[in-house]
Amino acid sequence: MTIEEIAKLAGVSRSTVSRVVNGDPHVRDEVRIHVQQIIDDNGYHPNAAARSLASRRTRIIGLLVPRAIGVVLQDPFFLHLIQGAVEGCNETDYLLTMLLESADVDISNQRVYDRVIRGRHIDGVVIASSVVEDPIVERLQQDGFPFALVGRHPHHDVSFVDVNNVDSAKLAVQHLIEHGYRRIGCITGPPNMIASIDRYAGYVMALQESGRAPDRSLTAEGDFTRRGGYRAMQELLNNGNRPDAMFVASDTMASGALQALRDAGLRAPDDVAVFGFDGLDHQLVSQPVLSTMVQPIRELGREAVKIVLSRVASNESAPTQRYLPTEMALRASCGCGAADAAAGNGAGRGGDA
């Protein structure tokens, strides 16, 4: 079934069928209805390749997750991001394709870049969780290829959508300070990701503004996985300098940290309070219910797609940079509302975002 055959069946020209398919208003209603009928009756769908070739648009955008498989994609964070991105695409009849780079196979990453981006398989790309030094940002910039980052970039002046991680982290830590905790520790993300850097910066600022110096022995590095959080917490507990509260840079890691506490026979928040980041706790089902800084992950994904699409449409060069608001969710694990702290209280309880 080609457009030509439909045209013949409907007794109109190829052009008219094309107009109907693409919703062009310059078609008489009578004709439109008739043609649409023929299209439906024959189950015709325009060939994607032909369409892309002629229009120079594939109507696909990519979601690139660098070094995804090993570590990052485990985080439920990504599910929300993906969902948001898919929603953003649906609204404009675009398709989302996942571009997953392997951890260390540079060749395959290069291949993706050349084949998918240079070969114009996609119209634009959203890049999630890139590391600061990832060369892809600069390459895309040079190639003039439409893209947007989820998470700001420290060096390059590029399009992105992000939350204010510094201020958000600072607020979280200030909250712990207000609770009266004296020895507030931190589990960070990988040091080459901007979200890690910013959240740690916020942690440090909050301490400094309250007149304390951050203690390096209270900080451990995680990798945004549950296990990473578990190990980081263990490390902190074992070095003989036990914190009485923790700011953990992601809920997934916080869930691991809570388990490490439990396994060490400690109680949260009584022995060690915990504050997370992301707003994913209802998925992780931690005990006690995790206090966290909620970021609008789906909106982040949706917005990133929007930015990319607007850059695909108009070839302006000034980057679009947007910050979305976060919100504090105070629950049991930081010491607020002891009611939620009781064990056996139900998996999915807790406040909403």
Place this chain on the structure above:
Amino acid sequence: MTIEEIAKLAGVSRSTVSRVVNGDPHVRDEVRIHVQQIIDDNGYHPNAAARSLASRRTRIIGLLVPRAIGVVLQDPFFLHLIQGAVEGCNETDYLLTMLLESADVDISNQRVYDRVIRGRHIDGVVIASSVVEDPIVERLQQDGFPFALVGRHPHHDVSFVDVNNVDSAKLAVQHLIEHGYRRIGCITGPPNMIASIDRYAGYVMALQESGRAPDRSLTAEGDFTRRGGYRAMQELLNNGNRPDAMFVASDTMASGALQALRDAGLRAPDDVAVFGFDGLDHQLVSQPVLSTMVQPIRELGREAVKIVLSRVASNESAPTQRYLPTEMALRASCGCGAADAAAGNGAGRGGDA
């Protein structure tokens, strides 16, 4: 940069450049090297749309996850599956695009089908975790579109790759029986997924063969999420008929079940032993370490891709059906001692059908 321009620069014809790009052996070495040089120097990459249009191959296959967003994609199972599929694609220079259907938005699912499959955006599709009654299987069958399921299909004679879930579950439950547990319960997956059905069947068979009747009050339904496992376990604990061992149809649910036990003040395996399915525990970091039936998830993904690609290449109609072996991993949660003892026991020895 088009093929024509490269041809001009190299002083050869379009056809010769095409041959070099596609690795056609019918080119003199001298010419090939020269043309390749020009290609590299100019950073030429063939246009995907043009290529697809002319060759009638997009070199992309899809990974369709029906109703993915809501529930299923949360399971780390999918990370392994995706990774395997990506690997399978890499080996043959194919690309993998993720087709995520939303839970209830039929319209968007239809859109995906029409645009992506009928519009020939992809050459074939791997379908993961489909529900038994999903109409897509029949539609693809009718359309003669290359596809393969991860997980067998009870009604249609289609291509798939799977493990022998019945035998594997049976072995797991037999192991619990050998431990001497008397009241062995089960947490199942959604009843409209074949893996759930088969694993439950294996559970029932093991009990029956040891001369016991399965007790419905010891069975609860989960949905393959951690929370679902938590709730199912809670339900079982609350109905006053406490099991002394559980066979749980996925590690993710088992991790939730273990937490429910903990929250209820019970210990595993002393109070209730737990046996999982999947072999994902090292990601979930459960306490105690989970005994589980390991299935080769990555191989499943890779194999599914292989099957699809072979169907794309040759248009034979006889379906390919493959079973991959599982392996029992005996650890602490079933009562097998604290050591990480892993005993290999081929459950569903692979056999081509």
Place this chain on the structure above:
DNA sequence: CAATTCTTTGGGAGCGCTCTCATATTTCAA
């Protein structure tokens, strides 16, 4: 050495669309 075969190369004909522009038709103001 002519006849045949094999290898290498080039050119033409699409693949199935979109997009621009020309033509046919309708509408409306003067």
Place this chain on the structure above:
DNA sequence: TTGAAATATGAGAGCGCTCCCAAAGAATTG
């Protein structure tokens, strides 16, 4: 009514490749 403007439709020219076939040249054979 008539000319101009607005609207609807059709035809042609590609988009950048691949694939088939023919031509040219090199190698092989009796």
